[in-house]
């Protein structure tokens with residue numbers, strides 16, 4: 229019998245947009261009998277913390293590379309590089325970026341040149357996942373059908389057949405004996421956006437996935453691979469239902485700052501940009517008046533460097549944003565490089581030296597922790613904040629500002645609200661992207677026991693590899709091996 233910490237095959241099922249609490253309820257009420265029987269009862273079921281922004285794309289990077297989106301400098305589903313963004317070559321990659329539709333093809337190019345899960349296994353199969361770095365294109369089983377299927381489903385709302393294709397490809401890959409099979413199911417996310425997080429279509433998608441997990445496990449049993457196969461079922465982000473859309477670009481325009489926002493990316497003389505993810509968070513950028521270049525008479529290139537929170541406050545932008553009902557908080561970087569997080573009633577300050585985090589606040593604590601912290605390790609910061617409204621908030625707000633493509637400001641919405649009021653078809657009735665627990669917490673079902681209470685999705689990269697005898701240099705990634 230194979231020891232429990234050694235496997236020869238790996239099946240990774242990512243249910244896009246599955247919130248921890250909803251998945252847990254479905255396990256408890258018997259809606260997911262196969263996942264319970266074949267995976268959870270033989271291993272573990274945990275609450276894991278995703279990453280900020282809690283959005284498809286950036287939130288895939290932790291699983292595949294062990295990096296936070298800020299560390300990887302891919303801080304959102306959409307972003308601007310202020311350094312490179314300029315006329316007339318404003319669309320020269322990577323000046324401005326959106327990974328929706330065909331633009332998703334550039335996602336892999338924008339990642340740092342580091343190994344992914346795909347580099348450690350052979351043969352592999354990839355189904356629908358857009359992080360294909362390291363996966364031979366011939367092994368990307370949906371490379372031809374995905375653009376057509378997604379486009380048709382987007383406009384027809386018929387995501388059921390997209391999920392059915394995933395199930396079929398997954399079963400074929402398992403039958404084919406692949407060492408690593410990665411299968412993304414988009415339906416929970418897309419049906420939630422269209423309706424709500426527990427609508428009939430969403431629940432049908434969960435049932436379909438559960439049935440397929442049963443079929444997968446029976447195939448593995450028939451080929452005597454069941455005991456040797458690591459199975460991981462998890463999600464990239466949670467979701468919460470949405471009743472109100474906030475028009476951030478309009479607020480910026482009302483403040484006299486002509487705003488670039490998706491899809492209006494060609495506008496001339498823009499002074500600001502709002503690049504939304506999920507749509508619960510957005511990066512806000514301001515074009516910097518470049519005093520140095522105007523002094524030398526040379527033409528200004530790009531939008532300059534990140535503006536400090538103090539400088540933006542001086543522009544009179546932040547207080548009006550804090551007055552918006554449903555906008556949860558505004559975060560930015562101070563002149564001293566600490567991270568400031570503001571609500572109308574208080575301000576928090578996060579500092580970090582050699583991965584040792586401290587936190588203080590004045591007024592009412594915007595993150596609700598209610599206590600100052602000094603010199604916490606990343607692991608301690610996770611444990612202290614695990615069961616709060618902003619799980620892992622200190623590390624997550626710190627990491628997102630480590631990339632230079634992150635906004636001057638990062639805005640996060642309260643549950644019930646999102647940050648995109650126009651040009652969203654179909655209208656979104658559920659949201660992710662924000663730092664809030666409902667959107668940050670994801671289920672983690674594995675057929676191995678996990679003892680620790682505290683897990684980030686970024687830990688799963690080194691943890692999974694360790695089960696296959698691959699040790700990665702932990703100093704090069706953000707995750708840790710958890711047991």
Ligand SMILES: [Zn+2]
Pocket residue numbers: 245284417418421506660
């Ligand atoms: Zn989504």
